[in-house]
Amino acid sequence: MVWDAWGIPSGHAPLPEKIRTLLVQVFGVSGESVTRRDEGNVPLRASALSQAHLTGLSAVVGPECVRTDHRTRLLHAGGKSTPDLLRRRSPDSQDAPDAVVFPGDHDAVLGVLSYCAQHGVAVVPFGGGTSVVGGVDPARDGFEAVVALDLRRLAALTELDEISHTATLGAGLTGPQAEELLAARGFSLGHFPQSFEYASIGGFAATRSSGQASAGYGRFDDMIQRLRVATPSGTMDLGRAPASAAGPDLRELFSGSEGALGVITEVTLRVHPVPETVAYQAWSFPDFATGAAALRTVVQAGAAPTVLRLSDEAETGLNLARVGDIGGAPVAGCLAVTTFEGTAAHVEARSAEASALLAAAGGTALGEQPAREWEHGRFAAPYLRDALLDTGILCETLETATNWSNLADLKAAVTAALTESLRGQGTPPLVMGHISHTYPTGASLYFTIIAKQLDDPITQWHIAKRAVGDAITAAGGTITHHHAVGRDHRPWMSGEIGDLGVRVLRAVKQAVDPAGILNPGKLIP
Numbered sequence: 001m002v003w004d005a006w007g008i009p010s011g012h013a014p015l016p017e018k019i020r021t022l023l024v025q026v027f028g029v030s031g032e033s034v035t036r037r038d039e040g041n042v043p044l045r046a047s048a049l050s051q052a053h054l055t056g057l058s059a060v061v062g063p064e065c066v067r068t069d070h071r072t073r074l075l076h077a078g079g080k081s082t083p084d085l086l087r088r089r090s091p092d093s094q095d096a097p098d099a100v101v102f103p104g105d106h107d108a109v110l111g112v113l114s115y116c117a118q119h120g121v122a123v124v125p126f127g128g129g130t131s132v133v134g135g136v137d138p139a140r141d142g143f144e145a146v147v148a149l150d151l152r153r154l155a156a157l158t159e160l161d162e163i164s165h166t167a168t169l170g171a172g173l174t175g176p177q178a179e180e181l182l183a184a185r186g187f188s189l190g191h192f193p194q195s196f197e198y199a200s201i202g203g204f205a206a207t208r209s210s211g212q213a214s215a216g217y218g219r220f221d222d223m224i225q226r227l228r229v230a231t232p233s234g235t236m237d238l239g240r241a242p243a244s245a246a247g248p249d250l251r252e253l254f255s256g257s258e259g260a261l262g263v264i265t266e267v268t269l270r271v272h273p274v275p276e277t278v279a280y281q282a283w284s285f286p287d288f289a290t291g292a293a294a295l296r297t298v299v300q301a302g303a304a305p306t307v308l309r310l311s312d313e314a315e316t317g318l319n320l321a322r323v324g325d326i327g328g329a330p331v332a333g334c335l336a337v338t339t340f341e342g343t344a345a346h347v348e349a350r351s352a353e354a355s356a357l358l359a360a361a362g363g364t365a366l367g368e369q370p371a372r373e374w375e376h377g378r379f380a381a382p383y384l385r386d387a388l389l390d391t392g393i394l395c396e397t398l399e400t401a402t403n404w405s406n407l408a409d410l411k412a413a414v415t416a417a418l419t420e421s422l423r424g425q426g427t428p429p430l431v432m433g434h435i436s437h438t439y440p441t442g443a444s445l446y447f448t449i450i451a452k453q454l455d456d457p458i459t460q461w462h463i464a465k466r467a468v469g470d471a472i473t474a475a476g477g478t479i480t481h482h483h484a485v486g487r488d489h490r491p492w493m494s495g496e497i498g499d500l501g502v503r504v505l506r507a508v509k510q511a512v513d514p515a516g517i518l519n520p521g522k523l524i525p
Helices: 017-027 051-061 070-075 082-089 106-119 175-183 201-206 250-254 288-300 313-323 344-360 369-376 381-390 404-424 457-474 490-512
Strands: 099-101 121-126 145-150 157-161 166-170 224-231 234-238 263-270 277-285 307-311 334-342 364-367 393-403 430-435 442-452
Touching: 017 442, 051 099, 051 106, 070 099, 082 381, 082 393, 082 457, 106 121, 106 145, 106 224, 106 234, 106 263, 121 263, 157 175, 166 175, 166 201, 175 201, 201 263, 224 250, 234 250, 277 288, 277 344, 277 369, 288 307, 288 334, 288 344, 288 404, 288 430, 288 442, 307 313, 307 369, 313 334, 313 430, 334 344, 334 369, 344 364, 364 369, 381 393, 393 404, 393 457, 404 430, 404 442, 404 457, 457 490
Parallel strands: 099 145, 121 145
Antiparallel strands: 157 166, 166 263, 224 234, 224 263, 277 334, 277 364, 307 334, 307 430, 393 442, 430 442
C-alpha cells in the first residue's frame, strides 16, 4: 500500500463534485485538496539498531532479509487509522522501525524472537499493515530499538483436507492470495472484511477479525481449528480437533492476542466449497429501530443470510447523495442488504424464509440491484476517507457491540458523545451508523464520523475518542467488536476485563515473553 493513505494509487480518485459541493455547504471547507508529499522527502527517525544487531539478525534470516532502507522503513511505520494518516501528512519526522526483518519460515521467526529477547530489541509482528487502532505502531517502550517482523514470506497453502473441509495457510498470505489458492481447489474461506484486499491470515487471527459475510460463515476466530505460534519461550501448536474438553482452549488465548503474546505463523481453518450460486436482495425500513428488530427476528429464527446489514437514516442518506436513488428505486428511511450463498436449493429456501420474515417485520423489498451495488463498492470506503482528509474533513470510524435489548441505548450514547464532543470543539459532526454483524443475542454497531478538521485534527479526534470510549463503557458496550485493541483501545481494557483479568494477561505475557519484547504498548494495560 502507499505510505500515507489506504490501498494503491489506482484506487484513489478526486471526490465527486456532488460530494465536494455538499462538504463546502455543510462544513464550510474550501473544497480544495491538499498536495501530498513524495515519500522520498519524508524525514524518518534515525535507525537506532547497531551494526552488531544487524549482523546478528542477518545470521538468522539472511542479509537480504534485513532491510533498513528509507522506503521499507516508511512502509512499516504504522497502520491506517485516521490519526496514523494525519501524522504522516505532518511535516515532522516520522517514527519508523529501525529495521524490517523478513523471516521465511516458522523456525526463522523463532530465531528472530530468540535473538531480540536476548539483546533487548522490541519486535512488532507485521502482516498487511491495515490496523486502525495503532496495533502495528513501532513502539519502543523503553527498548533501545524496534524491528518490524514482516511475515509476507510465510505465504503458502500447505494442506487442504477436502474431506474435513479444512485448510492450513501461512500467516503471511493476504486475503486475495488465500482465496486464489483455495479457489483453485474449489474452496473458499468466505472471510471478507473491509481490509480484505491487503490484510493477512495471521492478522485476521491475531485481531479476531469479522468479515462482511459473518452472518453466514462466522467470525474468523470461529473458523480456526489449529494455530502454530512462535514465542520467545518456544513454539505452541494448539488445536487437535474441532472441539476438545482438554482444559481451557488456548487457541482462544492467542486468537486476539495482537502479537503481544506470540507470532502466529500458521493457521488451520474451516473452509467451504465455492458457492454454487449467490442471490441478492435489498430492503427498505421506515426507521432504524424497525430495521434492527427485523434483523433480530431473522437471526433468532435461524434464517440469517450470508450477509446481513442495515444502515441508519444518516448513512442511507449519504449513500444516496453519492450515487442517487439506489438501483433506480427511491429509498426512504433505512437501507438493508442481504445476500445468500450456497447450492441453488439452499439459497432458494433460505432467501424465501428470510424474505418472509423481513417483510412481516415491516421491510419493503427493493430488488437485487442495491445489494449488488453495495458489494461492488464494499472495499472502496477507505479511499473515500482519504479523499475527505485531503479536503480538510476529519473522517474516522469506530465500532462496538452489545445485546439486542441494549442496542438502541448504546447507539444513542455513542452518537451523543461524538456529537457533543466535536460540537464543543466548534466542529459539529455528521454521525452515521450501521449494523454489519449479527448474533442471536446481539449485534455490532459501526459508526462513521465526519467533521471539519481543526488546525490540530489529531488532538481533535483524541478528545472525541476519549469521550466516546468512556460512553461505550458506561453504556455496556464492548470497546471493540472487530478492530482489536492495539494502542488506541488499551486505556479501556481494565474496564473491559477487570483488574484480575489484566493480571491474568500479564501472567501469560511473563510466561511466553519474559523479556517483554513482543509488540510493547499494545493490548495489555
